[in-house]
Each structure stands twice: as structure tokens, then as C-alpha cells.
Amino acid sequence: MSTVDPYAPSRETTEGTVFSVTGGDWDSLVQEIGATKEERVVVNMGPQHPSTHGVLRLVLELEGETVTEVRCGVGYLHTGIEKNMEYRSWTQGTTFVTRMDYLGPIFNETAYCLAIEKLLGITHDVPERASVIRVMMMELNRISSHMVALGTGALELGAITPMFFAFREREIVLDLFEMISGLRMNMAYIRPGGVQQDLPTGAIPKIRDAVAQMRKNFKDNSTLLVGNAIWLKRTQGIGYLDLAGATTLGITGPVLRSTGLPWDLRKTQPYCGYENYDFDVITADTCDVYGRFLIRMNELEQSLRIIEQALDKLEKLEGAPVMVLDKKIAWPAQLALGSDGLGNSLNHIRQIMGTSMESLIHHFKLVTEGFHVPAGQVYQGIESARGELGAHVVSDGGTKPYRMHFREPSFNNLQSTAAMSEGGMIADIIAAVASIDPVMGGVDR
Amino acid sequence: MFGAHGTGDTSGYGGLLRTVASAGSSERPYGGYFDDLADDLERAYPGFSGAIERVVVDRGELTLHVKCEKLVEVALILRDVLKFEMCMGVSGVHYPDNLGRELVAVYPLLSMSNNRRIRLEVSVSDSDAHIPSLVEVWAGNNWHERETFDMFGIIFDGHPGLTRILMPDDWAGHPQRKDYALGGVPIEYKGATVPAPDNRRSYT
């Protein structure tokens, strides 16, 4: 071509011709690429792309439509959360971790709080009601997270309707979250030693109604997708990753269970009293995108079962404490929320301000400085919606974490993109990435 | 009871300098499955006493402090003989006051066959921060080691492509080390002047 195309200028490099496509006329670009007589094309995809699940960048090497190499570029959402937490008290840390994997805030908080409780040595002092509420919240969160995974996954493969159904269900869960914690997302509801506040009055019947409603609604999406010929063509045999590959890459969660291994930390290394609930670990043996889709669909029902059992337990534990009794650790949480929306009841304020100087000092110190955590390090893994979420916490004995590190399942599982998609077609990368369900907030932290 | 040590600064802008007392090594019996595990490891690995500096059992978790040069050997034995199929990544920790052992890499391992967990710890000096890479042993460590390099500057020898992963390629420094400031801009609500956007902190 003699004239320079303003939308697709090209330049020569040692690696070959590089085209910078910024939109506009694709015809001239195709012409020019056709003239290079080379089949191999390297294409950059993302970080702003509608089908890459957030700000994921993929560098693809293509021979025609076949993918020969995939490289992931991550870090576009790196937030420095781990570093920032070293400058805040242990309780304030929950507000940071909740914003990491923003589809699974409750999982982040629980992993973090369980790790702190292990460091404090109060794992067995956490009241049962708090543990049951944690389990219920985690399972609700699993539903809302799987709903986004299914909805966006379907959307990325070109099916729009499942997205509407999925977000309808997600809204039901978010309404429950709002009723319980006051926030739809990023709740910071699980706190070291318990939960931030007890369930509001009338919560249990409302959750029961929601569970019944969701059980009915889930059928909409399964009728749409399970066995759907187009869906099968896009997902069956795509994104293959077997057990050996998953193990060496450290893959956990639905992707690991799609290889047929029933590995679920809720069963194998129970926490928060998961051993007292009756539920099944869902597996598939197809090692492909369809298997992972089916696992997520079926896990929804298992989550509903756990929630129902948790509600039965909560009814028996009505009025029990939701925070450890040790006042040196317990955030002043057992307070009724006033009608003005302020946290402390007037009686409490009157007591600490008027009668007990020590209470006032205690309250002030606990809130401004926080509690001390004995020196040491622990690792606590829990089964989040995406796999093993591990919190590695190091304390120096102070009121702030010395080092926080999260082993994020999204970060780890995203490594399998290359193993899943190399040798396949370019369109199948989207399916493979969607089936991993990476959340970039979790990947980059 | 709350005893504020040092400045008691909670804002973080005063800089953080803290010393950490490392836990001493534990004596047998370790309790639980840890004794079995240690026995198995000693049987399978004749060089145990030469490679393992310390065994620490704390809060129901077993930590092996491994000599840097023996790390790959120990890892292979743990993977092949003791069935620790998975490595849950790498977590770097920076102890600037622990001279000669400033940088620590922590590897939590998981055995799905035996449902056990163990932790490996390797420490190196800041001036010679080289640790052999475990990517050949557990391929999933690839990104984790890149992240630890990015954040702490630990160089993993033998890694197939040790580049920055989270920070931009041209970033200077390793942000999660203790000698790296938190960054950001100081915030004042009263008496503050907000400069025009083109005069604010520049991002280089």
C-alpha cells in the first residue's frame, strides 16, 4: 500500500511487521496482512475486552484460527491490598480483604478471620451462632458468585438470556446481604472473633422464602443451557485439563473437581463446623468447560441445602452471642442499631461515658489501636467459590499484620489458560477462561 | 494491657520499623501426624539433618526451615515419596532486622492423598537473594515465584521467565518490602490545599 492508513499504521521490527490497529477500516489491514505471506500472527487481546472477564490481557499467537501460544498479562488491577493491610489494624483488615475478590467478599473475610483466630488461639471460642452465620453467608455468597460466573460465561459465549436470569438470582442474594449486613457488596461482615452484628429480626423467614424462590428460579437457567445443542458444541471437549495437569498447576475448586477428584476443603479439612452439615461434593469426569458448568449449576442446590440446615441451627441458637466473649478482642459489636442509624445504643454510651472511665478507655483503645495478636505465622485455606483461598498471616505481636499474603484461587487457576487453550481455536479461549472464572480483583489483589 | 509500643502511629506515614522474634525450634513429640511425617521424611531422605535447619510446630502447623541449596532436593522427596502433590504458592516475607536472613520465602504444601499440610521456609540474605526455583517440581509455582520476585526482589534461579507480573515492567523497586514506602499521597481534611491535577504527584 502506498498511502498510510491512519487507523492501522504499520512498522517493521526484527520480529516482523507490527500493525497498530485502533479501529476503523479493517479491509486495508486484512489486505496488508495477506501480503506478508506469513500465517503466524500475534494478537493482543485486552486488557479492555468484553470477553476477558475484567482486565485480563491475553497475548495470542495464531496460525490462522488455531492458537499456538497463549500468554496472560495480569496486574492491571493490582491494588496493593497486602501492603496496605500492614498499615491498618487487624479489624480494619477485613475492609481491605473484602475488596480483593469482589465476587466472594465473605470468603475473603472468613479466610482472613479464621487465620487471625488461629493466631490468637481462639478458634474454639468463636460462638457457634457466629460460625453458623458464617457458613450461611458463605453459601449465599457461593450462589451469588456462581451466578456471575454462569451469567458472564454464557454472555461471553453469545448467550444473553442466561445473564438476565443469573443476575435476577444474584439480586435475591444481594438483597439478603443488604438486610443482614447493610451492604450489597464489600460487606466486612465477618470480623475476627465472630461477625459484625447479629441477624436482624425476621431475617430467618425471609431467607427461607428466598431459598424457596431461588430453588424455583434455578430451573430457568438449567432448562436454557443443560443439553442445549449450541451450548454443548461450544463447551464439550473444550478447555481440556486432566487431573495430572490440574495437580501440578495447583488448580483447585470446580476446575479440579471437573477432573473427577472430589476435593473440597469443606469435606476434607472442615472449618466453621462444615462437618456438621449434610451436602454432596459435586464432580464431573469430562475435564472440560461443560463439566465445570454442570458442577457450578449443581453446587447451587448443595448450597441451598447447607443454607437450610444453617437456618435450622440458627433457630435453635436464637439469642446466642455472635462475638467472642473476651472483651480484649471482641469489637464492641453486640449493640443495637438505633433508629437514627447510628451504631451505639444510648444506654451503652451513657454507661461508658458516665459511669465507667475504664470502659471508655477500653473502647477507645480497642477501636483506635486494636488488639494485639501474638507473634507467629499461620496459613488457613478455605474452599471459596473458585478453589482454595489461603490466607498466610504473619504477626509480630503488634496490632497490625506484619505480612499478609493471599493465595488466590483465581490467580493460580488462571495459569492453566495456556494448557487449556493451546492447540484449540481462538473462540475457545473465551470458553476456557470463562470456565476458570477468574476474578481479576482476586488475581491482582 | 493494650500497651502502645513505639509511636503508636496508626496512619502509617510515620514509617514502620518493627522487629520480629522468630519462633524457636520444637522438640519431639510434635503431636498429630507431624511425628509420622517427620519419620517418613527422615527415612526417605538421608540428608535430612543436613538440609533441615529447624522444625517448628506452632498452632497446629508444621514448618520445616530448609537450607536454600537443598530446597529442590527436599521438595522432590516431599512430592514423590510423601505425596505432597500441590504447592500452594510462595509468600515472601521481609525481615529487615534479621541480618543475613532478611528475605524469606514460605511455601505451603498440600497432600491430597494423605490430607496433610506442611510448610517450607527458606531464608536468604538481601545482598544475595537467590533461591532455586521450584517450577520444575510444581509447575503451578510459576506465577507465584514471579509475584514474589516482583514484590520482594527474590531471584528464583532456574525460573523459565522471571519477569514482573503485577507491577508494570518498568517499575523501580519491589513494593512489598518493608523499606519501600506505602506510597500514595498524604491526606488532610482541614487546612488542606488541593493542587491542580497537573501539579499533583506524578506517576513515573
Added chain:
Amino acid sequence: MGLKMGLEEKIPSGFLLTTVEKLAGYMRKNSLWPATFGLACCAIEMMAVGSAAKYDISRFGMEVFRASPRQADLMIVAGRVSNKMAPVLRQIYDQMSAPKWVLAMGACASSGGMFNNYAIVQGVDHVVPVDIYLPGCPPRPEMLMDAILKLHEKINVEKLGSNRAQVIQEVELAAMNATPTHQMKGLLA
């Protein structure tokens, strides 16, 4: 699209301009197409606005989130912008065709939010000009819709040509004459 794009070069002056302004504003505000620029938590709430039947942004003719910046005229920066992402964000903004507007959704996009550290740009206005800031962490879907409707109002009365230059001058003058922050007393006055 004829009235939306390339209008500024061909506008008349005088009282005819006011008429054109009204017409253009009306049309622009009712055909706003947002670009998908989902970054973090806020993006999920943005998706809820787009696809949950409860919120349903198609009532305002905006349900078609465009993946290509070339086809969009509203950029909703939904989430924290890292230093690594900032150049990408600016490139996408530059690719959008004028007239274009930017909505900084959430505390992080507006000011850096709680992440005042090495990784996060302290407010997306360091990188692109922002038309409307939306607080919240994350803002509720209703808040996003409210912000978009407020932006509609702004677009509706937006001036063109010489009138616009005059408005810009007035705004600058007002900003220069305003009480500096450090002299503001707030409730202490």
C-alpha cells in the same frame, strides 16, 4: 449520528445557535451509549444496572454497552485504576469520538478511595477529564442511574460554539474567586 458527531465545526451563531443547542442537547442526552470499562467491584454493580431486570437501564435507552470505544460516548470508569492500567484507560478515552463524557464511578475512580498506596492512581481525573463523580463503595445501582440522569441534565443544557467558550470562562473565573479549601471553616465557623 449526524447531529451528534462533527457538529461543532458547522454550527451557526446568534439566536440560531441556542436553538441548535437545545436540539443537539436533547438528542445527545437521549442517545448516550456507554462504553464497558469495568475494572473492579463497581463493574459488577454496573453490570447489575445493565442486566438485572430490577434496575433495567434500557428505560433510558442505554442498555447497549458498547465494547468498542469508537461506538461509545460515555465512559463509566467503574473501579480502581492502577498505574499499570492508567495508560490503557487514556488510550481508550482517546479512541472515543467526541463529544464524550466520563463518569467516575465509585470512591476509587473518584479519589483513589481507601487505597492510598503505590499501586492506585488517586483519582481518575489525573488521567482523563471527569464530568461527574459518583461516590460510594460500590455505589448502588440506583446511584449509578441517578448519576447518569444527572449527566443527562448536564448534556441537555450543554452549550456549543461561542456560548460554550463563554461558559468555560465563567466557570474558570468562579473557581478562581472561590474560597480556598484551607480558608473554609465548615461547621466550625
